Amino acid sequence: MSILFLLVPLSLGLVVFAGWGFFWAVSSGQFDDLESPGWDVLQENGRSEPIDEHS
């Protein structure tokens, strides 16, 4: 069972990493608006359209 003394700290490291990732996502505003980004994919002619018109 002594493998636990290695695995447990390892799992803690993973948790800290996952937590850091989540904190980074929150700080960069990815959880500020959970509503509107979901609608973007429903657009067939998305943001490229106005650019096409000008080019």
Added chain:
Amino acid sequence: MAAPTGSCFHCGEQLGRTQIFATINEERQPVCCEGCRCVAELIASSGLGDFYRYRDGVTVRPEATLSSPDAWDAYRNDAVARGFIRQTAGGYQATLAVEGLRCAACCWLIDRSLRQLPDVHEVSINAATARAHVEWSGDRTTLVAVLRTIAALGYRPHPLTPASIDLSAQNERRGALKRLAAAAFGMMQVMMFATSIYAAQIAGEVMDPGIVHFFHIVSLLVTTPLLVYVGAPIFLSAWTSIRHRSIGMDVPVSIALLLAYIASVWNTLHADGQAAVYFDSVTMFLFFLTLARFVQMSIRQRTAALSDALARQLPAYAHRSVDGEIEDVPLAELQRDDRLLVKAGEVIPADGILVDSDAHVDESMLTGESLPVAKRAGDQLAAGTLNIDGPLHMMVRTSGNATILSHIVALMQRGQALKPAMMRNADAAAAKFLRVVLGGAALTCIAWWVIDPTRAFTATVAVLVVACPCAFAIAAPSALAAATAHLAHLGVLVTHPDALEALARIDRIVFDKTGTLTRGDVRIERCTALSNLSSARCLEIAAALELASEHPLSRAFRMVDRPYVATAIQVFAGRGVEGIVDSHRYRIGTPEFVAELRGASTSAAFAEAQAGTLVCLGDEHHELALIQLCDTPRENAASAIAQLRRLGIESEILSGDGESPVVATAVYCGVAEFHARQSPEQKLAHVLSLQRADHHVAMVGDGVNDAPVLGASNVSIAMGRGAALAQASAGLVLIGEDLDALPKAIMIARRMGRIARQNLIWAALYNVGSLPLAALGVVPPWLAAVGMSISSLAVMLNAMRLLPRHVPRQSTRSRAECLPVVTRTGELPRGAALS
């Protein structure tokens, strides 16, 4: 009344018989007015027609003043614009509050439209906070262009100064989310170790004490930072309440957390691995507390945007006239005797005196009076009211703190101070319960000290853990959150958490008339012909004349057929319209104005006319007709009031309007008790006297003048399109403006009350029942932790019964579908918003 033949393609208003069509994707769609036609065609021609497929409910009707060319000209001035723009390395940034933003499709529409402006490279719109953030580079785009683009779509943009951009709400939400995640991660880790230890205990196996001790040490390492980071707001709040000598819910919670934690640390460091530790209980408790708080914060934040609405009612800048030159100055720089220009459709920036000969002012946000008020030279103008026709000049008398608007806000604050604090009951119960737990723990400690001193500390902590008021803490908030989610489906926004509790006890409901029982749109009530000309023909002539007028009353004539075309139309501001129809000269407007045309004084019939509600039509020889205008009652007002009566709630009307329209509305809606011509002070006094007679009063209001009354009533309810201030001070907002939602909301509130009570009783029974068992040392620590979790889970599941049973398909009728509050935060299951 003209039969409605459908609803407007853009804003969903009922259509009159006069039809205007907008061409969308080569199809003709009926719209209600030119404003809607412009917006709909603009949207379609920009390639944004998909907006109509994806939007929830219907869009706000564009206001005529918004798209007028000079509405945003103040921001053309560099000095003014600079106040709202931040210059960065990549160009310019501006943040705007967008009024009327109702759903994700609205965000999409604004986003796409702004991106079509030259040089705009970043647009982000947050539906939750109704804020738009725009970045552009170069001089081809200006703040004015951005504002006009948004306004042309029918929304009302408010530029925010960098100082007023409220970052605190965003930071609060991000912080709460991080704490929730940290608590969840930490709880999972600690539970992982705890479960393995419990599993061994259940199976009767003996774990290697070294490994158990190692698990305890790791749990300690995980729990310690968690307690400091996640628990900080709880401990701070507990400390604050102790300093104010009151015991809040956070005090027992903090004590339980700290005692369990300290005992665990002690046992970990000083025992041989056999003594009980409670890190699992501590982390789980932290998680449940944080979750409940996060749900509540989400609900509060969603509605906090309403409360800064008052600031928006005053323009940030005023046009000062100095020696004939007009300059834009910040409101703070206004001084007594400054001469100001107020353009049509602008808010009057300070209290003052009218210099011009006449003007019309919409004072609905102050007095609730829906009809415009005529002002003459020397009359008082109140800050916050709206100049509705023609530019006017005024002389500043006071500004800032001394304005009438601030008077009303002060009145409102007093009203709110009178509000009974419902939530204190729960805290008082918790404080009592805390005494029981503390007393029990002390008794256990003393008893075990006498019997077996080695078990004294463990048993004492077991009592504290098992009796940890975890279920108690979430009993009411979970029921509240579920009920709030259900209400959001019905289009009822809960802005104050104690509003629902109070709503369940309501036995009297007071309506303000205009905009609540009525729609706030003027229509023709009755046309009395006074000569041999038929009333139908009189109306047709009137409609032809009123077509030219921008007066709000003229909207009433949109429903009338227009076979005639009026020529040589002259609009006399505040008096009426003159024009030639079918080679006859007619006038429509006030009795004096019409009488002047034939050079006579007003007749007896006209003398009865009450200003504003009666309009006269006359030619050069006769008075032809008296047209009575009134507000349209909401279709479901009568049925809502009947349903309220079945719930045992009596309704009454308190209105600032004149006697006759109030009587008419009362009769239509079946309301027996009504009071007309009420000032805000009288309304407040009436509500207070009802409360003294032991009534629980709900107030449904619309205007700013209702704000003090809304504050004093037990529950205040504002209409979705009512004045911003009324919404800000209300406990509930009917977003859908559907009065039928009101009885439903009361039923849900009552169910919530029952379920919250069941939860509290269950939590109390569990805690009190388990306390003696733990004190006797019968309950092993793992059972205490499991029991605590199960009691919390039972409370949560019971609260879930308040959620809507089946998720309704999107109904086109209901604007309430526009994004339920809680679902936006992702906390509770959301309904099918997509059709």
